[in-house]
Amino acid sequence: MVNLSSFSSIHFLFYSLVISLSSTVICGGIETDHEALLKIKSLITRDPYGALTSWNDSLHLCDWSHVYCGKRHRRVTYINLSSQGLEGSLYPHVGNLSFLRTLSLGNNSFQGAIPQEVGGLYSAIGAMLPNLFWLQLWGNQLSGPLPASISNCTSSKLLELNKNKFSGHLTVDFSKLTKMEIINIEDNLFGSKEADEMKFNDSLKNCRRLKSLAFGNCGFQGVLPRSIGNLSNQLYELTFYGNQLHGNLPSSIGNLVGLNKLSLGGNQFTGNIPSTIGKLQNLQDLYLYENQLSGQIPDSIGNLSSLLKLSLSSNMLEGVIPSSLGNCHHILSLFLNDNKLNGKIPVQLLQLSSLSITLDLSQNNLFGSLPTEIGNLNMLTTLNLFDNNFSGNIPSSLGGCSSLLRLSLKGNLFQGMIPLSLNSLKGLVELDISHNNFSGHIPRFFEKFKLEYLNLSYNNFEGEVPMLGVFANESTFSVLGNRRLCGGIIELGLSKCKETSKFTKKLHLYLIVTLIASALFTATCLAYAWCKKKRKSHLSPSSTSERHLKVSYSQLLKATNGFSESNLIGTGGYSSVYKGILFEDNDTFVAIKVLHLHTRGAQRSFMREFEAWRNLRHRNLLKIITSCSSIDFQGNPFKALVYEFMPNGSLHDWLHSSGNTSRLNLLQMIKILMDVANALDYIHNHCLPTIIHGDLNPSNILLDNDMVAHVGDFGLARFLGTSYQNNSTGIRGTMGDIAPGIIGFHIYLHY
Template identity: 55%
Template sequence: MNSHIGFLFSCLVISGITSSISISGGGNETDYQALLQFKSMITNEEGLSSWNTSFHFCDWSGVICGKRHRRVTALRLKSQGLEGSLSPHVGNLSFLRHISLSNNSFQGTIPHELGRLTRLRALDLSSNKFNGVIPTNLTRCYNLEELELSYNKLVGSIPKEISFLSKLTLISIRTNNLTGGIPPALGNITSMEVFSAAENPFGGSIPNTLGRWKSLRGFGCGGCNLFGTIPHSIYNLSRLANFSLAGNELIGSLPSALGAMLPHLVFLQLRHNNLIGPLPPSISNCSKLRILEVGDNNFSGKLTIDFAKLKDIYKISLYNNIFGGEADDMKFINTMENCSRLESLNLNTCQFQGVLPASIGNLSDRFRFLNLHGNHLHGRLPSSIGNLVGLTALDLSKNQFSGKIPSTIGKLQKLQDVFLSENQFSGPIPDAIGNLSLLITLYLSSNRLEWHIPSSVGNCYNLLALYLEDNNLSGRIPRQLLRLSSLALALDLSQNNLIESLPTEVGQLKMLTSLDLSDNNLSGNIPSSLGDCISLVSLSLKGNSFQGIVPSTLSSMRGVSTLDLSQNNLSGQIPRFLEGLILLEYVDLSFNDFEGEVPVLGVFANTTKFSVLGNSRLCGGLPELGLPKCKGTGKHKRRFPLFAIFILIASTLFTILCFAYVWGKKKKSQPSQSSREGRFIKVSYGQLLKATNGFSQANLIGEGGFSSVYKGILDDHDDRFVAIKVLHLQNRGAHKSFIAECQAWQSIRHRNLLKIITSCSSVDFQGNDFKALVYEFMPNGSLHDWLHSNVTTTKLNLLQRINILIDVASALDYLHNHCLPAIIHCDLKPSNILLDDDMVAHVGDFGLARFLGTNSNKNSTSGIRGTIGYAPPEYGAGSEITSSGDVYSFGILLLELMTGKRPTDNIFIEGLSLHRFADMALPDHVIDVIDDDLLNLHQEDAIPMIADVKKIEECMASTVKLGVSCSVDSPAQRLNIVNVVHELQHILDTLQNS
């Protein structure tokens, strides 16, 4: 009997175990199949390479399983570069507690099947491309604590049913397209700690019910079109640390007891609203406050905050309010001495009066940004300003400061931007200004400065723009200033008393865009070297005493659009080359002593585009000018004999051919200039092997079809890093690429081209051919890295992107218009744009470059014409390589930089391209296609010194329009690169002046 019972018990146990195995196996199989379905909807599976049968699915990358049941409990695939759709089968992973798919490229709708995941606690789908609505089914995930859907393209409204998720502590939905206001029912989620919903066009007011969120620490609804007042119940949320309502249409005033009601505030951001009244002095009690941003409101009254209690504060932004009105308005500066972390103080356009206290010099050594623009400050600038050794930007423009500029300003050796314009500064410009070697822009215009321009300014070798106009400066223009080859934006010395001739060194300003020397006492001839300023767009010499003829070398300034030579003593005939400057929009030659016939072509074909008034010896021209006819223009005008013209042409051609033959033979018999001078250092294969630690994988920084690029250090190169490009000579076309690149680098030098150090053509230790090029190392990698990889978490702001575009366009302008013969790059794309320490862009990789006007620019059916997506369509049809092909590639690169989308993005199918994608958004919906990262940076004030949001968005639209104009299919309709540089510079100027 006992044996029967024992047998029966054994059977039951075995049966139970079998049943358990069956259930477990079935559950595991469900999870396994769900993961396979997830993988099947990923279009690029590189990030899921471990998801194969060689491993148990619990060992797959990003998959976390429970130890007991071996069921999937978490899916963590953040920042894996995944593209595709999210499979609804994820809803079958019934043990899931955490889903993290952020920072990928998932698109399509969020599957409503996620509502089956009743154990789910955290759902993070942020930073993807999900569209559609937020599924109401998510409310079935009743254990959900964190919901993160930010940085997508979601539409519709916030489902009011989300209020049933009573355990929610975090909702993050910022930067979508959600409308319909903030549902009052959300106030029922009393566990809420963080609500982040900025940058959604919600509309409506802030519900009073949100005052029930007693545990709330973070509330962000900036840029949500909210109106009305801030409910008083919000101020009762005493745990609130981050409070941001910037960029709305809120009205009303702040409670006087704000600091006592919200004592834990760390971030207070209320900028760009319509708030009124005083700024509560009780803010002094917010001892943890780090950021105070209330700019662009209508706050008024005296600023009485005691900053001494705010020891952690690092950013104070109060611009564009109505503070002040008393003689001691700036007294609050005295309370900032203990603010040891303060970095930025922005008080521009606040109507502050009085003097700037000497205590300004007691601010933190971390202090880097001071903006007092547009107030009513007077008196001397304290010499203690020299104590702010960390300062990088100083804006005191549009005040009434007087007296001398203190020489202690020379101690601020980190200064990059100085704005002292429109004050009453007098005396000399201090010589100490030459100590500011990092200076980029210097504005001293519209003051009462006198004496001479210090030659020490020539030490500011990073200077891009110098404005000294409208002062009382005298003496000569220092030659050291004109040797500043960095000057690229503007040199304005107008409305002063400068004397003597214009030094010939002016020709060294080859990158300069605008030169204004008008209304001085300059004399002598216009130097012929001025024609070397080939980048000039605007040139004004008016109101001086220049004499003689206009030098013919000015014909080299092919990009000039405005030329003003009026009110001088110039003579001779009006230069005919002015007719051929196709970009010339206006020329003023009035009140000189020109004689002879007025041209009728080019700019002279329209009387609104030129002026020749006050030249009494002119004749001819357009009838509207009313000038007398020129003598000798009748029917019997003598003609030069035709046979004489023929003889002249024939003899000239014969002379040229003979010279070319002799010169060619002579060149063959002599080494090149570069080889005679030994310009490049010599390196061997062994040296490069050592420099890269045996071409180790750890030193590999890039790879392409023809080459691999390694980081290394050459022994005789001052221990500086170099980039060593090793050619894959076994690949077809690699040798040709090496030759093309060497030929290109022989004759080009430009600040926006990658600098070559040397080359190596040798054999390796096995006797195989070895070829390499050694370049200057670019520490900030490629533009592609910044746009599409996880190399850096920092994103490029708008100013950086525009500056990079200007750098690249300037390089193309040099290659197309200032090289002989002209060079076509043929492979412009983000991976070939390298960035140095200062984020200056350098164009590299000339392996496909062609010389215009030679046989090398003919395409063949087997030739490489660039990279798919960037190569112009006509190359695919076998057309010749032209400069407009590079313009097309630049246009695509520009659109990629502004939209964040590659031209080969998966969305570009069925006739949709990056060009068409951008074109369809013009003119009113450009913001919809702008890179989300760029919009986020813009909203978070990553663009310094720019306050006009509308102007910024207009600049974004202008930039996209420029990219569309460059990338049209028809080569003839594309912009000239000179125009592109000009337009980008205009956009940059607009941004910086916003």
């Protein structure tokens, strides 16, 4: 233990003092212990929990609370008063407790000096150091140089002196501490500015049992020596963060193959990251942030297959992001921000579904469009891409990042409208897309988000500023620099939005319906002629049926997070439809239609729809991936159909949902009608047997990423010329298919 008499003039809050002894000499008797404990109590000025209430003459001292005696000699061996909220000073003659082995007074508010008499705890403090098993003095205000006599603690396994104010040159000779396992001297004021200040590292090579070495935030200067690679192969933690170390990182660091954590951030290291770092395959946390490292990120970093957290931020790294990072399949957080990286984001990086905390690529020179694979990061909570040179439209797949809480795209070259798919990012609390070239109207669905901060400033947005949700408080959002905006709350000072006259609206409607009717007639004729011409070349779908992936009830349960309500996207009389991720099929987004088998007619609907999909294949029909006929965990029958997920919802959503502020333009409406016409022509004229849909309406017309229409829900279908045709009694819905022209009129009525 530290020579306590050398600290007799040091005043401190006594947060943690543990003194452990392993040799004894009998001096005095039980009366001496009794007197010493009562005098200790007399100097306690505050005892909020009554820890010392039982310390009186009515009980034998061995029965007092927090006091422990030896069974044979009935002398005090252990006092534990930690975390009792005690205030006061330490009784000088605590050293009279000659049988005391452990005194624990941590996490209290003792003040004053460490009494010199503590040295009276048997033959003087220095004499007992060789037998000291562990020493904890962390969390106090101890100062001055660390005594070299600690080198005599040859039996010690643990040395914790962190969170004090020790200073000066570290003179401890660690070569004698061969049994040491944990050394923690973080958060002190060492640093002598001598050239050989880090020489103490050389003496650590004899500590072959060393598991944790924590020297962070100590003020050390100098170069990290090559001898660092000679440390114990059992070492799992090495921290030198927050010092003033400089020079290159030694390649010998690759010898420490047992490391789980390497923290060297907040120093002044220069040069390249050594490729030997790829040998540390047990490494889980790697922190090299806030240095002056340069060159490229080595490809060998992809060998760190156990990596959970990687921070290389605030350096001078350049070149492209290595695609080998895609091999780090367990990584949770990745910080590459504030460097000089360029090129595009590697697709392999965006396929790391493990990324669930932070991906920060901000403040670099990255360019190109944002890959559609960004939607794979469906567990990510923070995505920072600000201050780069990204361009193009935001991909609709970004809506797949449904766990995002914070998203920053500011300071790039993005353009176009905000995609409707971002409506799925309902958990966002911070969104910053300022200083880009976004245009169009501000989406109304932002009103329903629980945003705490929204920055849309310095773009090209136009039209009315919403007034609900985050838009109701001027301090929580910004729309500065968008010159064509109007309306909003009065504090914005924007001009009032102009209203379109009734005559202009009627004229627009008249022109629109005329154009729709003309274009629809022409398109239908052309489509029919083309389909007629190609009819003979079509193969019967039943002759080329695909093998479908087999899934179980448990797999679908997992895909939908237990058929949770948050994944529910629709409910009908016979079924409920859930959004899910099919992990067995490369994490594919799917729509899972679960039949309500307790409802009369549901079984027949399932068989009818399954039979329909077994005979269908067309680009404008909803694609089935597989089906499931099984039992649930309670033994009840379970049936479901798994379809391709349509991220843009149904035509009904676009026509009726209040959350959709964007309207279908003329070309989109014509395209949707043509897609529906193609689908109906196919099932009427090119299928064997001919199929009548039976319930065609906007809810059953689904739209994919590119706004291509797909007809779905064949639960009420009729099969002409088969037994299914004659077994349609009681079927509800349309007896024949609705013509595309009627769908077009439906679009017109809601335009």
